[in-house]
Amino acid sequence: MKQRIVVLTGAGMSAESGLKTFRDANGLWEGHNVMEVASPTGFKSNPALVLDFYNQRRKQLLQVDPNEAHHALVKLEEKFKVSIITQNVDDLHERAGSSEVLHLHGELFKVRCTQNENTVIDWKKDLYLGDVSEHGHQLRPHIVWFGEQVPLLPKAAEITSMASILIIIGTSMQVYPAAGLVNYVHSGVPIYFIDPRPSISKYDFENLTIIPKTAVNGLPSLVSDLIGKTF
Incomplete structure (x- = not known):
């Protein structure tokens, strides 16, 4: 063996x-406070910002080897x-x-249901508000955020x-x-x-x-x- x-x-x-590594030397993530883009509270308060943040990360990942x-x-x-x-x-x-x-x-090229974390979907395109799981719930990045x-x-x-x-x-x-x-x-x-x-x-x-x-x-x-x- x-x-x-x-x-x-x-x-x-x-x-x-x-x-790029998410976190800059000053502690910001691509110009954002980490809790704005990588926490459940950040997602609740401004989901569009969070989804755009990960859309940009996803695009970047598609360009590297x-x-x-x-x-x-x-x-x-x-x-x-x-x-x-x-x-x-x-x-x-x-x-x-x-x-x-x-x-x-977690994984950038996957998203999951906000109501059922076991519903995970392969996803390489942009994710927007209104993109939902088969059960009608908003999808979110399949990323472990701070506080989770x-x-x-x-x-x-x-x-x-x-x-x-x-x-x-x-x-x-x-x-x-x-x-x-x-x-x-x-x-x-x-x-x-x-x-x-x-x-x-x-x-x-x-x-x-x-x-x-x-x-x-x-x-x-x-x-x-x-x-x-x-x-």
């Missing part, structure tokens, strides 16, 4: 594809069972060819607990509850942290290797090393 590598990815993974780091993770499947847990709402992992991707925070539960977190924790190797890429490890997933890794499991500005040190976790590079610059060589090793 193949060893399982669990990969946690964040915004830094997609940034090198030319996809997976980068070398996304493709490197696909290559990793030649030798390992690879489970990707991503905070990203884009589909770049899937487009690159990764076979197992769990989206903690992260329904896939227990599944992500279960997957992380089965890791033989953990790779963390392009995430600050400061956003919870996603950042807490590293605590489910068993003692002795190697952890690789790839980020140009590492927010953790080798003293934070057992068996931690820090690679202070971007995803594109750091991941392909790590993948080559892992494929070449005999465990």
